[in-house]
Amino acid sequence: MMRQIGNRSGRAMVAAVALAVAAGPAAAGPATLPAIVPTPVSMTLAGGNGVALGDAVVLIAAPGTDPETVALVRSVLAAAGVTAVTTASRLPGTLDRAYVIVGTGEGGIVRDALARSGATPDTHPEGYTIASRAAGRGGIVTLAGHDADGLFHAVQTFRQLARSGMIPALTIRDHPAMPIRGTIEGFYGAPWSMADRTRHLDFLATVKANTYVYSPKDDPYARDRWREAYPAATLTALAALATTARRNHVDFVYAISPGPSVCFSDPADARALERKFGALRAIGIRSFYVALDDIAYTKWNCAADQAAFGPSGAEAAGTAQARLLNGVQADLTAKDPAARPLIMVPTEYYDAKETPYKAALRKTLDPRIVVQWTGTDVVPPAISVPDAQAATKAFGRKTLLWDNYPVNDYAQTTGRLLMAPYARRQAGLSAELTGILSNPMNQEVPSRVAVTGVAAFGWNDAGYDADRTWIAAARALAGDDTRATAALLTFFDTQHMAPTFGSQPWQEQAPRLKAALDRVRDAIAGGDPAARRASIAALTRTADDLAGAPDLIRSGTVDPGFAAQSQPWLDAMQLWGRALQLTAAGLDAAERGNAAAPRYFADAGRLAAQAAAVRTIPGATRFDGTVRIADGVLDRFVADAPGLIAPVAPIAPAG
Known part of the structure; x- marks a missing residue:
């Protein structure tokens, strides 16, 4: 749970933040454990001298390393004050400067560099190892990814380590607790612009998130006119977003909301869904989502559904939805065997009470399909491990949490930005969920404060610290400036209230x-x-x-x-x-x-x-x-x- 910080004065907070964001060359003295967000699974100081990057570094990229990842390493080095980067293909016996080795753990040069640092590779999906040791008049910094995603995450950690120009002697072995981590643009009201979405995808990379769901409620071609093809200009814009997402190792998921008009038993509507997804697959989108939230299941949209499934109602709706979605999943797999499973949000997307609707989904829905769930309420004040276990039982599978924080599209949030630390989600949820997606605010940049917390919790719920992550989010927005960071925290405190659909907020104001x-x-x-x-x-x-x-x-x-x-x-x-x-x-x-x-x-x-x-x-x-x-x-x-x-x-x- 979140520790209160309300007992600090503004001046005391400025002093605390000054210590937290101090940058520049490391002062002489013992090495200290750096602050990394998200918190790594394991990070230990090795003792001895660190590796000073200086103004000249040798960069060794293992064969097959993604060129964009190598370019990102170069940009990190430049930001750390390195002015000359030369390349090599192997490590010399004696080092006269800093060497940075980049690649996946299966590369021979990477294995050699890890061995020389006494480190072993992390073997989890999206995992990575960073090992840094001084040697001779230089040193070795190894960025070893278990896979391409893990290597990309390693570079994001290296970006934080390299700010001062001095890398402490340490070993980090790290990997995510939850397979799916990110955001769903699923709010009502003004959507983000394409420029907002591009910047958001760049931001998600910095917090090691890996998923963005495109689901704006006002996109007519995803909701009211879902059967119609997108205009060419919109397809071009979506293709550009998908490219940005791939560069940032973020899975771009396209969501469609056919519920208000779909005829579940009509093969023509099933084909319309498949056709829509096919057009998006052609521009580079490979992950898909069907949203069936915020619709009524007390009436059918067509007479054929009455004949196929019987009188309208909760159980019949669950059966009808499962039949449609199973067909879509089968089509996706047939056309792209490597495609990620279809995601769906059910009509009963909150609470975990046993109902005829949930029973029908549990019995009929393809087990590969991922089900989203918002917790114990639409905007839950807390989510516990037993809550998630109850949802697993109700839906017949681990769920993907749709967390309605910091979204501000409901009446109780009028006039508010929601900027309290992400809190009251219990450590241990990673064992009961397939992942977690934040539904952010209409305001993209202010949303990053809470989303940083969501991503950090999804990466390492056991090591998550709400207050430290909150300060880190302010520091990132402030470009590491001490006074600006303190000013942001003062502002965040005035926007601390987190309402629910109930009478009491789940986080207090200021x-x-x-x-x-x-x-x-x-x-x-x-x-x-x-x-x-x-x-x-x-x-x-x-x-x-x-x-x-x-x-x-x-x-x-x-x-x-x-x-x-x-x-x-x-x-x-x-x-x-x-x-x-x-x-x-x-x-x-x-x-x-x-x-x-x-x-x-x-x-x-x-x-x-x-x-x-x-x-x-x-x-x-x-x-x-x-x-x-x-x-x-x-x-x-x-x-x-x-x-x-x-x-x-x-x-x-x-x-």
């Missing part, structure tokens, strides 16, 4: 800010003048952090897409920060007996009203509304502050 404001309330109530003044001074610093964070986020260091997609929230946050600054000034004046206090409080109230009136970007999300910034915490404190210290009594005139 825990760090609330703790700081509660300390002020407690100090003022305690009656100690020195403590009151110290707490008001701390409040001023908190307000300064809050008011200053938006400009830091918009200064150019943070990913510009984040600032653009969060624009009204940043505007409102700045106004709220200024309101809190005035509130602190009012409390300070009241504490000193200064008659100006009411004026400060009145000005704070006016700014708070302006902040509360800021609206979301029209059409950007399914529900437009006013922006929420630490609501229930910040607004309440600003409103309560004038009554915390008695006003100065007016002096009666003499005589």
